[in-house]
Amino acid sequence: MNNYYCVMTFHSTYHALNFEKILKEFNYEVRLMPVPRQVSSSCGTAAEFQCEKKADILKICLDNHIEMDDIHRIENQKKNNWFVKLLNDKG
């Protein structure tokens, strides 16, 4: 498994749902999720996809008039803050 993934953010939930629907029609793996905190602290929906497919996906979006906000690459950091340490010690 990669230790990074890409997310697309949108201006509205409607665009996110549209993105998911159309990309699934093209057989791409897409998963909707709450916007990761690294990206923004606002309440909203983002879509996760494989970074390798970025260029193809962007083309599909442009062809199908899907409105996007931004693409972010999220690294799965090795988490070692005090809170997680505390949980791990207990668990």
Next chain:
Amino acid sequence: MNTDKGKIIATGGIIGLFGALLVKFGNPVNMGVCVACFFRDIAGGLGLHRASVVQYLRPEISGFILGAFGMAKVKGEFKPRGGSSPLLRFILGFFLMIGALVFLGCPLRMILRLANGDLNAITGIIGYTAGIWVGIQFLKRGFTLGKSTTNSTAAGYTMPIFAVAILLLLVAAPTFIFFSESGPGSMAAPVTLALGAGLLIGALLQRTRLCTAGGFRDAMLIKDYHYMIGLIGIFVFALLGNVIFNFETFKIGFEGQPIAHNDHLWNFLGMSLAGITAVLLGGCPLRQTILAGEGDGDATITIIGLMAGAAFAHNFGLAASPAGVTTNGKVAVIIGIIVALAIGLSVIASVAKEKAARLKKREGGVEVGI
């Protein structure tokens, strides 16, 4: 992924435990933490309404705001922003409060009520879920309040400064501030404990972004259960806390529950209104409070709407009481549902119109190019 789950459950757990502990130390029963009730009390304390039993400057609220503010500052997430349909947010916030005060509690208190055996909360949860489902139908059809833009620093500091002002007024207690001598407003945990709990909860919620509306919305809309797990954490730990600390008030049933009524239809409709408005706003009152602490001017406007709603709710006799729901309250809930639906439909129509205009312009642009 598991650490994420652990964090959200722990956050919910801490909120649930403090919900029970603050009752143990003096807050009204099932009101250890209630965002709608506390803003209503603050509106009363400031004299915006004169219901003498619900007037107090709740330090928990200042804690939520300043906790979120401090954490956002430390983590570089304090961002003054705003300009996303402020007027519509004010109106939605106003009616969210009306719905909550007819049910007698915000969605968070709904969970805490259930955790103390108040089965009326189940009717509320069904109503809240129905309202969120309706809100989702609007989201699916293009509803958005629009993108916010960066604001001046002064705008971002509005809510944190309000929070400090509330604390100063609480401590100084000038004669123009109202403090209830009886009723729920007279029952309060010690200021330091309430403020400390608020600060901790505010900081944790800033990190985890737990939101009651988000929990139900994501579970239904995108089958993501991250926040829902946190809400279950609140319920489980509040239940444990109540059994351990408040066993004398723990009672399972519909009848005679503290600061509640068992008019099922209006419990359902009150929370339906709260659900629709919370989804359209993008977050429940708790989440709005945290966002306001992070410098979000749109959340600040929503909170001003909540307080205005609370003031009107008591001035016009809209708020329910353990005696039941008033006729005025019923009319206000119906008006609120109609207004929320009208706002939803109107925004969808505007968005569709804008999109059509944009596409037309794009096609027109090609012609000009030729």
